[in-house]
Amino acid sequence: MLETRVTKLLGIRYPIFQGGMAWISRAELVAAVSEAGGLGVLATGTLRPTELKDELRKVRAATDKPFAVNVSLVPAHPDADAKTAAIMTELALEEGVRIFTISAGSPGVMTEKLKKRGAIVIHVVPSARLAKKAEAAGVDAVVAEGYEAGGHVGHDEHTSVVLWPSAVRAVKIPVIAAGGIADGAGMAAALAFGAEGVQLGTRFIATAECNAHAVFKQRIVDAPETPTTVYCKSTHPGRALVTPLVDKLVAMEKHGASGEELERLRGRGRSRAGCLDGDLDEGILPCGAAAGLVTRVVTVAEVVRELVEGYSAAKARMP
Ligand SMILES: Cc1cc2nc3c(=O)[nH]c(=O)nc-3n(C[C@H](O)[C@H](O)[C@H](O)COP(=O)(O)O)c2cc1C
Known part of the structure; x- marks a missing residue:
């Protein structure tokens, strides 16, 4: 029902990503999203190398389903420096991670190295122009993240409703839509624009498995x-x-x-x-x-179920 190039590429049931989130997308959340049929994404920008190893072990102990690691090229940890992203990427590769989302920097920095090592590379972009650049650099897919998103946002202020179709038009590789999606109707809108997956951050914070306060x-x-x-x-x-x-x-x-x-x-x-x-x-x-759309703290499984059911209901409502 929800098969897209993204689900096939990654071997996941639903085209639903939990976006990597500094400090708070740790093993429990990541594993829960992957277990529920989406793609859990472990954020590395605020981990130390030893913590990354521990987190990867915890994810693997809790699920055998695919998950990804997010490397922010501008790491958020107070102790991090310019080399941290490269160190974390190497460590994740050595630990057998094969799906990466890369954000906050040029697709030229990591793509070639990761592709040579057999990884799937998904680059997060705030504009259609950068989606094209990422495609030219050889990434497998892009996350097009609109200005509504939580965390770091683009200087160009491209809002999701314009960014998603612009990115879909600009590239041939799959586009995953992010920024402002918190329910099945949002997911249906993104897929109607031609996206082949969605990435949610804010909605996944208000879940039982997230370690946010x-x-x-x-x-x-x-x-x-x-x-x-x-x-x-x-x-x-x-x-x-x-x-x-x-x-x-x-x-x-x-x-x-x-x-x-x-x-x-x-x-x-x-x-x-x-x-x-x-x-x-x-x-x-x-x-x-999208915080304005979130009314309850629920489990990850409930979020994923609501997204899938809400998506079908939204499609059925269309005239
Ligand atoms: C608390 C928080 C931390 C985030 N940290 C990162 C990060 O480290 N790396 C990254 O690529 N995106 C980060 N993001 C963006 C999310 O991965 C995701 O793309 C975004 O939240 C999607 O928009 P939404 O919040 O409207 O769902 C963060 C978002 C939030 C809310």
Whole structure:
């Protein structure tokens, strides 16, 4: 029923990815998504090498289904440096990982090395232009991530409804749609635009298996329609729940603060404090606009079931 080039390429039941999420897409969440028939994605940007090994072992102990590793070319861990992404990629290859999603950087950096080692490479892009560049670099598929998404977002501000069909038109390889999807209707919309899969981040935070702090999950459930905003637009734009600190960053930028001043206040480790400690004052809670669609904390299996059933129901509603 839901077979696409993406399900065939990866050997998964449903074309549903849980996007890699710094600090919070750890083994339990990843394994649960893969067990439910989607693709769990382990984020490496905030792990140390020894932690990556442990997490991979935990995923494998919990599921024998395919899963992926996400390498952010701009690692988010406060101790990380420019070499961290290459070290994590090598380690994951040595540990037998064969599906990679690569984000926040040029597809020229990792693709050739990964392809030579027999891996499937999926690059995350914020524009059709970069989707073409990724295709030319030899990736197997792209995740087209619209401005609604949680976490790092593109400078060009391409929203999902325009980005997804533009990316589908621009490339021949499969497109996985991300940014703003939280239910089966969103998934049906993405597939109607020609995407062959969807990637969700925010919806998977509010699940029993995600290690995000309970305060973060509850904030997502309580979020009204416009709960998020983009801050640090002139440096590294990110979408997060509106909190006093994020409000302050937005106001500073509006009043002409320099990139240096913004990044000084943003600091490092704020996402860790927000995601893992539930610190609403000093932390940042990266989150997509789709929080406005999430009303309950449920299990991963329930999210996947709702997506699949909601997709069919949305198709049936079409005139
Ligand atoms: C808390 C959080 C952390 C994220 N960290 C990463 C990351 O480390 N690497 C990455 O490629 N994407 C990251 N993302 C983006 C997600 O993988 C996904 O593409 C995005 O959440 C999809 O949009 P949605 O939030 O509207 O579902 C993050 C998103 C969130 C909400």
